[in-house]
Amino acid sequence: MISQVHIKNFKSIVDLTIDLGRVNLFIGENGSGKSNILEAVAFASSGTRVDMLNSDLFAKGVRVSKPELYSSAFKEESADIEFNFVIDGHSVLCQYNFDNHWYDLFPARFSQRYRIFLSEFGKYINADSPDFNLSNIIIKPETPQTIRTNISEEAELLENYNKYRLNSYLTNYMIYSPENSSLRKFEEEGQVKPVGVKGEGLFSLLKSMAEDSGTFEKIKDQLEAIDWFEDFAIPSNLLSNEYKIIIRDRYIGDIEYFDQRSANEGFLFLLFYIVLFSSKKTPQFFAIDNIEASFNPKLCSKLINILVELSRKNNKQVLMTTHNPATLDGLDLNDPEQRLFVVRRNIDGHTIVTRISEKPKLTMPMKLSEMWTKGLLGGLPDNF
Numbered sequence: 001m002i003s004q005v006h007i008k009n010f011k012s013i014v015d016l017t018i019d020l021g022r023v024n025l026f027i028g029e030n031g032s033g034k035s036n037i038l039e040a041v042a043f044a045s046s047g048t049r050v051d052m053l054n055s056d057l058f059a060k061g062v063r064v065s066k067p068e069l070y071s072s073a074f075k076e077e078s079a080d081i082e083f084n085f086v087i088d089g090h091s092v093l094c095q096y097n098f099d100n101h102w103y104d105l106f107p108a109r110f111s112q113r114y115r116i117f118l119s120e121f122g123k124y125i126n127a128d129s130p131d132f133n134l135s136n137i138i139i140k141p142e143t144p145q146t147i148r149t150n151i152s153e154e155a156e157l158l159e160n161y162n163k164y165r166l167n168s169y170l171t172n173y174m175i176y177s178p179e180n181s182s183l184r185k186f187e188e189e190g191q192v193k194p195v196g197v198k199g200e201g202l203f204s205l206l207k208s209m210a211e212d213s214g215t216f217e218k219i220k221d222q223l224e225a226i227d228w229f230e231d232f233a234i235p236s237n238l239l240s241n242e243y244k245i246i247i248r249d250r251y252i253g254d255i256e257y258f259d260q261r262s263a264n265e266g267f268l269f270l271l272f273y274i275v276l277f278s279s280k281k282t283p284q285f286f287a288i289d290n291i292e293a294s295f296n297p298k299l300c301s302k303l304i305n306i307l308v309e310l311s312r313k314n315n316k317q318v319l320m321t322t323h324n325p326a327t328l329d330g331l332d333l334n335d336p337e338q339r340l341f342v343v344r345r346n347i348d349g350h351t352i353v354t355r356i357s358e359k360p361k362l363t364m365p366m367k368l369s370e371m372w373t374k375g376l377l378g379g380l381p382d383n384f
Contacts, residue, residue: 024320284315
């Protein structure tokens with residue numbers, strides 16, 4: 001997992017360090033910079049491909065604008081944007097300047113070097129891990145001495161490859177903001193596979209997941225958070241390019257099944273999030289903007305419980321924003337993997353972040369949702 005992210009000179013962020021857990025929830029007033037944090041990570045993620053295009057940013061869920069508008073608004077001139085990520089104890093620096101190129105972008109360079117190394121010398125070595133380093137490489141006995149020397153020289157240069165695993169972890173990062181219309185379509189597939197940022201491709205992914213009956217049944221179990229839900233299935237007579245589910249409402253006996261066009265949007269959003277956190281094909285690290293959209297307040301709390309459990313089980317890490325106080329009640333602040341952050345603008349307008357590591361001590365017990373609405377956590381407007 002990524003344990004820390006440091007962002008410099010990105011939009012409203014001048015210099016910000018955040019220590020992350022597995023499930024990270026950001027709250028704050030409108031315009032405080034919550035989405036800027038999610039987009040900063042997406043911006044760095046696009047850079048791991050060396051050439052960054054607006055189409056890549058858009059596909060990742062970033063609000064695309066002129067290049068100079070990504071740079072800090074608090075500098076007289078466009079400043080280089082800088083990111084530093086700590087993953088598995090290793091620090092990786094990424095920088096971007098406004099000649100429109102990345103530099104010091106070690107992950108992409110080393111990934112390419114590593115692929116060249118394996119293609120050139122792969123038949124002469126054994127390694128017990130896909131993360132190459134000198135400690136796990138074994139040169140085969142029949143390898144000629146001249147090639148042994150070359151392997152050793154290259155291996156010395158690539159010894160720290162483990163440090164650059166961030167490339168594969170970060171590259172697929174996306175900011176999901178599912179939309180009701182995208183979650184109802186039969187044929188919709190996203191620009192990015194397996195699912196797009198608006199939920200495109202959900203039913204195509206579900207169709208492929210139906211082959212694993214165990215996972216499919218667990219998805220159904222989680223959907224029981226919706227009171228009326230009884231069952232859903234993939235029709236057996238679908239064409240290869242047709243994607244559809246049929247759903248059963250336990251209160252309606254006359255209509256045995258209906259499809260996603262007739263389902264309420266709360267059900268579709270919940271289904272999307274459960275699949276996102278359950279599939280091996282979806283990113284390990286991603287973000288969700290406005291996680292509470294389309295949910296009853298109590299279901300918001302239950303959703304967080306479900307997603308915490310799924311993130312642990314399926315090794316997912318997520319950044320989320322919310323404006324619904326009830327969402328906070330699904331968090332357990334005694335668990336270091338679950339983190340709550342308050343985002344605000346300081347007196348100079350810079351985005352800053354404070355972690356709430358424990359509930360404030362009060363004479364009367366109070367839920368986190370109540371604490372937020374009463375102003376005890378911050379993250380509320382104070383100008384009216």
